[in-house]
Amino acid sequence: MKFDPVLIGPRRAESVANGWWLDRTINDALDAALAQCPERIALTAVRVEDGARVRFSYREMARMADRIAVGLARLGVTSGDVVSMQLPNCWQFTLLYLACSRIGAVVNPLMPIFRERELAFMLAHARSKVMIVQKRYRNVDYEQMIDGLRARLPELRHLVVIDAQQDGRPAPHSFDALLALPEWERESDAAALLSQHRPTADDVTQLLYTSGTTGEPKGTMHTANTLMSNIVAYAEAMRLGADDVVLMASPMAHQTGFMYGLMMPIVLQAHAVLQDVWDPAAAVRLIDEERVTFTMASTAFLTDLAQTVAAKRTGVPSLRAFLCAGAPIPGPLVEQARVSLGAKVVSAWGMTELGAVTLTSLDDDDERSFNTDGKPLPGVELKILDHDDRPLGPGVTGRLFVRSCSGFAGYLERAHLNGVDDDGWFDTGDMAYLDERGYMRIAGRSKDVIIRGGENIPVVEIETLLYRHPSIADVAIVAYPDARLGERACAVVVPKEGARVELADLVDFLKQRQVALQYIPERLLVLDAMPSTPTGKVQKFRLREMVRDPAEGREG
Incomplete structure (x- = not known):
């Protein structure tokens, strides 16, 4: 697949000079964790249906990433190829991204809610070489669904299915048989396969589709530099480090789950806990049992969690902060969450194209979380313009433009839709205003979403x-x-x-x-x-x- 990350070159020198782009990939982060804390627990994946938990230390995670990477290479995947996956939050999701990064492949996470209509377009547009699904999830047979599309996807060479069985054993096309069980990393050519195609920090590493106003999804391209620059600033703002335990129940096929539930814990050498199906009672148990300190999700998740804890009259004393994004947070919800959870509620706003853009501070008064969407992270600039492109003052609603070190690399084969001017300002399509203290508030959308x-x-x-x-x-x-x-x-x-x-x-x-x-x-x-x-x-x-x-x- 030929990618066209046209938005990277023009801002590279400034981003490096300002220390925003560190030219560090997820490979570097995993290698550092393997060297410095190999036995630390890196990942716990929980299946809510039966409570099953799978754990990986950093040593085990690195070994499995190498194994899956060589397995993908055996399937013909090489640098620049797209590997699509439609999975819930599971250990295979995390390991597949790490494996793709080992061999320079581009990961394309797809939301489990997508059906034939969305998938046919996305898989064809991405020219996906491999598609990985769970056999069944929430009463949907994903293998059958993708099989029904194969005739329309001539470039899709392999469908790999988690939990596919044949005569009580892993089927030949199963994830276990092709990727997870054979000790591919011990093969004679494994070292060469794992080293010769490692990507640079400016290569496209993630392709994530977003819905907009054009009538078809747009493939948002990100590099390690764009993603990492945001993760580092975000973690510093939330005062997160290696001792933290991050719960991710928000889908990792969204930027929220991918950046802050998959990538960020590895960068921090912390412990990630993945929940595959949202169940607030299960989340309360996980927070208590795994000593979770931080989580991030939409307002609906915060509502459910606060109500469940209040109803059970139990506490979650380890949880320090809940970062909430996706919709404004009602004031009464913040008050209820502070009482029932005992955690700081942080308001944030972001986009697939940008990652998190604004956050309230851990030191802010609670009212900032329900009256604003926070201040820009380091490396992020905002401006509010009227319809004649004139700047607007505090408290006046206008069109929101963002210039950010974490800005995406462009839309795949849709450069004319990038919406970035010659000075690097991205038209978000949102309406917003800044208050007199520099806090932003989203006030609506000029785009039809x-x-x-x-x-x-x-x-x-x-x-x-x-x-x-x-x-x-x-x-x-x-x-x-x-x-x-x-x-x-x-x-x-x-x-x-x-x-x-x-x-x-x-x-x-x-x-x-x-x-x-x-x-x-x-x-x-x-x-x-x-x-x-x-x-x-x-x-x-x-x-x-x-x-x-x-x-x-x-x-x-």
């Missing part, structure tokens, strides 16, 4: 599908607030003359087109006509008002 529990809903794509519904003349999808998930999606439709539209019908229509369940609207508002401008553009701000008070339409 709904964020449901930290997951971006591709509004344009879903609208395009619904336009094909035989009973719909016009459709728009807008957000409505939700106390737990932050936002949910409402479909606003104008039926064709004489037709009737019901929510259950829309849900079935989208399911038949293999749309991820989390992307399907959860409410329906039926109108006689869309509010629009004189030029015919739908006024979505009016629709959002109607969704909050649907007296002008009919709920379906």
Whole structure:
């Protein structure tokens, strides 16, 4: 695969000179841990369904990373090839990234919620050579799903399946048979395979798809330098070190889980605890049993955890901080969490393209966490402009632009969508303001995206599908607030003359087109006509008002 990381070269000299880019990869971090603390516990992966736990010391993790790396090479994977994986939080996820980094392959994590429609595009666009899935997860047969796509993916050479069995033994195409059990690292050519294609810190190491306003996902490219520069600053701001235990229940196929649950603990030589399915009661047990000190997830996770601890009347004394991002944190939730969890609640904002951009401080008053999204990390600059590109003063909402050492390398084969000007400023598509103390607050979006529990809903794509519904003349999808998930999606439709539209019908229509369940609207508002401008553009701000008070339409 030929990558085009066009945003790296123009800012390399400044980033190195300022000490933001350290030219250090995850290989260097793992090698350092192996040399300095080989017997320290590096990773504990927990399967909630049966409570099974798998642990790795740093020595064991490095050995398994080498083994899987040689196994991938045996499958024909080499420098620059894309290895895709659709996995929950599990030890194989972490080890696959480390293995890919050993041989210069690019890891492409895919959210478990994706279905045939999303996967067909992403795997083809990435030209994935290998796809790795768990046989079944949450009642979905992933092997069967990907097998059904193989005819449309001529460049996909191998489907590797975790837990695939044949006659009570690992099947020939299983993860165990191909990667985890053969002692590939002992083969005569292993040393050469593990050394000759190691990537530089400016090579693309991660390809992560993000939904936006263009109607199709964009492949966000990151290098070790862009990722590491953010992780180092983030860990320093959170005062994290080798003695910390980091719980990650947020999906590692998101940037949150990947950067701060997979990479950061290795950089710190700390202990990561992975939870595969979100269950707040299980999380409370893990925090207590593993002595977890830090975690990061969306507001919904914080709500569940605080309520569970309060209901059980138990404590989580080891937990020092919960960093919350993805949606504004209600003030009462911060107060409840402080009482029930006893942990500091930190507010943050970021993007797939940038990692964490702003954080509140551990020393800030609690009100900063529910009134702001924090201040920029070192190496990050913000500016707020009006629609004529003029700077705006404190308290005035405008378009948010970010210039960051952790900024992505560009969108794969979509450089025209990068949204970065000649001076390195990235147009986030968000509306925000800065207060008089330099704290930022996201105030809305100029781009057409709904964020449901930290997951971006591709509004344009879903609208395009619904336009094909035989009973719909016009459709728009807008957000409505939700106390737990932050936002949910409402479909606003104008039926064709004489037709009737019901929510259950829309849900079935989208399911038949293999749309991820989390992307399907959860409410329906039926109108006689869309509010629009004189030029015919739908006024979505009016629709959002109607969704909050649907007296002008009919709920379906």
